[in-house]
């Protein structure tokens with residue numbers, strides 16, 4: 001795909017870096033993290049506050065992004081579009097096609113809110129926060145539920161139902177501020193227990209996702 005100056009869209013990003021995926025199916029896989037600014041939701045536990053900071057947002061065209069990726073690591077060919085909420089970006093399908101035309105495998109992490117998942121995306125991680133159309137669940141390659149420590153887990157029924165109909169369902173305990181002795185964020189032990197309960201109840205159809213990058217100090 002060739003962009004011309006007149007039609008070339010730009011995308012508001014707040015972060016761009018290479019690291020290891022720490023969660024779910026692709027844990028341990030090196031990839032670029034392309035973090036979009038803005039999200040239609042405002043989850044109180046959101047651990048990515050930079051996406052809400054207008055001062056952190058920078059407009060990027062697709063060619064400028066590919067140039068930057070190649071400068072960061074010319075060998076790396078996996079890209080994760082995350083946020084914030086990438087689906088809320090205009091012309092996202094054009095960015096996905098451009099990345100793929102330049103040899104990248106493109107994954108996306110989304111809450112499923114804000115737009116249509118572009119057909120070119122190779123891997124969709126759906127992290128539902130609200131009710132969603134059934135088609136969105138069918139498009140997901142993996143479904144990852146973020147679990148808190150509350151006994152009144154409002155997603156409990158849905159998690160178990162999804163585990164019976166989707167082959168790749170994960171539960172991930174929240175890191176919470178103040179859980180570490182230093183006051184920093186750490187794994188919530190009640191949330192971990194809730195996850196273990198979900199796994200047991202599902203007969204082993206659900207898997208545990210830990211944010212392993214946080215354990216080893218990666219972004």
Ligand code: SF4
Pocket residue numbers: 039040041042043045046047048051083084085111129
């Ligand atoms: S959907 Fe994700 S990025 Fe958006 S506010 Fe919730 S946790 Fe944060």
